[in-house]
Amino acid sequence: xxxxxxxxxxxxxxxxxxxxxxxxxxxxxxxxxxxxxxxxxxxxxxxxxxxxxxxxxxxxxxxxxxxxxxxxxxxxxxxxxxxxxxxxxxxxxxxxxxxxxxxxxxxxxxxxxxxxxxxxxxxxxxxxxxxxxxxxxxxxxxxxxxxxxxxxxxxxxxxxxxxxxxxxxxxxxxxxxxxxxxxxxxxxxxxxxxxx
Amino acid sequence: xxxxxxxxxxxxxxxxxxxxxxxxxxxxxxxxxxxxxxxxxxxxxxxxxxxxxxxxxxxxxxxxxxx
Numbered sequence: 419x420x421x422x423x424x425x426x427x428x429x430x431x432x433x434x435x436x437x438x439x440x441x442x443x444x445x446x447x448x449x450x451x452x453x454x455x456x457x458x459x460x461x462x463x464x465x466x467x468x469x470x471x472x473x474x475x476x477x478x479x480x481x482x483x484x485x486x487x488x489x490x491x492x493x494x495x496x497x498x499x500x501x502x503x504x505x506x507x508x509x510x511x512x513x514x515x516x517x518x519x520x521x522x523x524x525x526x527x528x529x530x531x532x533x534x535x536x537x538x539x540x541x542x543x544x545x546x547x548x549x550x551x552x553x554x555x556x557x558x559x560x561x562x563x564x565x566x567x568x569x570x571x572x573x574x575x576x577x578x579x580x581x582x583x584x585x586x587x588x589x590x591x592x593x594x595x596x597x598x599x600x601x602x603x604x605x606x607x608x609x610x611x612x613x614x
Numbered sequence: 615x616x617x618x619x620x621x622x623x624x625x626x627x628x629x630x631x632x633x634x635x636x637x638x639x640x641x642x643x644x645x646x647x648x649x650x651x652x653x654x655x656x657x658x659x660x661x662x663x664x665x666x667x668x669x670x671x672x673x674x675x676x677x678x679x680x681x
Contacts, residue, residue: 441681528681530646534658537648537677541655551648554678569673570653583680594681 425453429498430614432456433605434520436508436536438484439463440589441552442526443474443491444598445605450492452606456500457492458520459485462507472591510535514543521612522605525551526598530582537573546572550604554578555597556587564596566604574608576600615668629668633661636672646677 433454435442438461446457461484465475479487485503492499504516513536517523523540527533533551540549554563554577563578577597583589617624619640626639633656637643649656650673656664666672 437681439681526681528679530677530679533677533679533681534646534648538655538657541650542657551675551677552681553676554680556678556680567675569650569675573648573650573673573675575675577678579676579678581680582678589680 424610427614428453428606428609429455431521431609431612432458432519433609434458434460434517434523435526436460436513436517436523437526437528437532438488439469439526439528440472440591440594441555441598441601442524443484443488444472444595445524445526445602446488446492447474447495448599448602449605450496450499452602453496454499454605454609456502458502458504458517459488460504460506460508460516461485461488462505472589472594508532508536510539513539517544517547520547522548522550522608524601524605525549526601528583541572548572548574548608550574550576550601550608552577552597552601554581555593556581556583556589558590558593561596564593564600566600574604576604617666617669618671620672620674626666630665633664633666636666637661642674648675648677649673 435446438459463484465479465482465487475487483505485505489501525536567575652671
């Protein structure tokens with residue numbers, strides 16, 4: 419299939435992204451470039467200088483809400499993407515409403531307790547919507563440990579499932595971007611197999 | 615009994631075990647995880663009451679901080 423056809427097909431879908439940090443910002447940009455029709459972005463945080471080692475933001479955006487900064491960056495790479503933003507903290511009560519119209523949801527949180535909350539909420543309240551989880555991306559090297567796993571039709575996992583971020587094993591641009599790209603690739607795979 | 619754990623055959627003592635018992639038997643207790651039995655997600659609050667039976671398809675994935 420040629421790129422214009424791929425883009426036309428993908429333009430019919432809505433993808434939700436929970437978190438606009440290292441995973442969410444890089445995944446959103448890859449999906450925007452590929453031609454996803456609409457992106458629903460959620461994050462409560464503002465861009466900090468310390469985020470620029472791995473997140474898709476620029477020095478001039480420090481202090482800006484991540485959702486707004488990401489909306490601007492998406493517009494710079496593909497202005498055709500419809501971007502909906504929620505500058506809020508996601509929880510069990512607001513997740514079902516925010517993501518109910520999405521065709522696929524990307525889990526892009528930092529903290530594992532939040533990841534667990536999102537997976538439990540979506541699998542229970544939004545049954546049938548595929549969720550692509552990112553887990554295990556700390557440090558550097560070990561590219562061979564990165565993997566993709568399809569648990570079932572509604573749950574996919576990208577990452578090494580082993581490394582956890584810490585002071586001695588920080589999240590760095592290469593491995594964070596690898597997992598974000600694997601998540602975006604999974605979204606594209608799911609949607610290319612779907613008839614709208 | 616025989617179950618499928620992440621697509622591999624595993625043998626557990628007894629005819630049925632709770633999710634918590636399975637985690638103890640396999641010494642899988644320290645990391646944060648998501649567990650599905652036959653495609654149904656088991657919330658962590660249900661690990662004591664949810665039961666695994668012979669032939670069940672158990673899927674487990676690990677959640678690590680970082681993003």
